[in-house]
Ligand code: 9MR
């Protein structure tokens with residue numbers, strides 16, 4: 373009975389057929405709409421390059437504006453012949469607007485102030501849904517998305533035995549209580565490397581504007597405690613990362629680099645580690661805690677019966693801990709001084725451990741979880757030094773920065789394996805002891821990057837600040853991380869072109885793309901519904917929910933099309949079309965904490 377009622381609620385909530393089930397008109401635009409003073413651009417998938425008349429009508433059918441399309445031509449990124457419609461001149465707020473062109477009518481959209489506020493909140497709520505160790509409460513998320521705690525008491529020891537490549541690991545003499553934190557994605561791994569950038573991004577959004585998610589603004593258990601809800605959510609992950617630190621004085625047998633690729637083209641982290649060296653691992657962080665073997669889809673977290681294990685400490689994880697704990701020490705100062713002090717001690721301990729063990733790399737030799745392997749760590753060292761310097765002002769960290777090739781170097785969008793830009797952003801906005809000339813130089817490097825991204829917009833038909841080919845796994849997050857830099861460029865200069873670049877990004881993610889797809893669940897007429905997720909698996913089990921609103925799909929992936937759905941599309945899709953709304957498509961349609969975090973950052977920025 374209960375189950376039947378539950379199923380009815382869930383299906384009525386999620387599977388109602390609607391616009392999303394009708395063919396998309398060839399007019400691609402942000403399906404939410406636009407803020408009154410922002411650029412307003414739609415893209416028409418056309419038959420040829422002849423200019424066409426368009427009209428913009430309100431909900432009563434009254435014409436608000438007329439114009440002619442501008443030909444863009446054949447576009448490689450989308451594989452389409454495109455034309456552009458610019459109706460930025462219309463600023464009058466209203467709901468139910470439509471564009472009419474070439475005999476077609478667009479889906480309805482709005483022009484509205486505060487358009488992005490619900491998106492910012494729901495994108496932030498994703499992190500509560502992903503919490504391990506606590507029940508997800510119906511009174512906060514609604515009955516459909518509530519679930520019992522997953523991995524409620526996670527007190528685990530290290531992987532011991534022979535790995536996939538025959539390397540023998542001794543295990544460790546201790547257990548750690550690593551309860552809590554966020555599940556990474558559609559799987560139930562909890563990874564320090566990826567946890568680091570996700571946490572940094574939320575904390576940076578807070579540092580940029582501490583009032584953005586005031587206490588009580590999010591539906592989380594801590595609402596009402598007098599602290600920013602974004603800080604509360606971030607603390608849930610920070611506390612977990614602290615638990616992943618190896619106790620003082622512990623020795624471990626670990627593979628110490630450099631690793632040498634054995635096959636041509638193999639990346640070093642995929643190479644065999646020949647043997648293990650005995651090192652003092654105290655203060656390092658374990659790479660991850662995860663299942664021994666992959667669980668099937670669906671597997672709600674409370675039903676996971678796989679053995680959970682700590683995987684070996686790595687230098688990269690250690691530096692992710694150092695960087696975020698240093699950020700924590702700075703941001704909880706005056707909010708919870710005890711927590712800030714704990715973070716500072718952990719950060720300093722991690723930093724020393726990384727200096728002592730600079731080449732302990734992840735190996736790609738365990739089943740059941742993702743690798744997040746990286747053998748280029750100069751950027752992680754730079755990032756950690758930057759956070760520690762911003763927090764402590766100590767000369768040793770400034771010296772480490774000045775010795776780093778990343779200090780003042782060209783800025784790129786950050787990602788989990790390339791974290792230098794996170795350090796540069798912190799130094800550019802939050803390092804009181806950094807000489808003014810250096811701050812200026814770093815801000816200049818961020819502006820240069822923003823200008824390069826805007827120049828990229830000219831190279832693809834949909835006008836996004838991104839490259840035209842080679843879309844990587846999680847391309848939507850790479851684009852959002854660029855938008856974050858554009859947002860900062862706007863903060864530094866006030867120049868409208870940078871905001872327009874951020875708007876172009878969110879337009880693309882919410883429907884201005886050749887699939888007419890909103891990549892964010894619950895936002896837009898044609899929103900993503902079937903992410904690769906072990907609990908939001910409605911398409912595999914009608915008793916389970918689909919995704920809550922505000923969850924970002926990884927997006928088109930034209931370079932690593934490894935799942936079965938993607939494999940069938942390989943070689944047949946233009947980069948922006950290598951995507952499917954299919955739960956099996958983990959290379960195209962997974963969700964992840966490091967992808968939703970920049971969505972929070974950018975949506976909150978647009979709302980400020
Ligand atoms: O969920 C996938 C599982 O069914 C496969 O056996 C496994 C094999 O690689 O891959 C799983 O998918 C993971 C993917 O490889 C990497 N991203 C995380 C995916 C799990 O959520």
Ligand code: 9MR
Pocket residue numbers: 556557558559561741742743744845846932958962963964
């Ligand atoms: O985001 C990661 C992407 O950059 C890698 O190319 C990919 C394959 O190694 O793995 C992605 O990370 C996944 C992680 O390994 C496991 N959890 C889900 C992540 C998103 O798919």
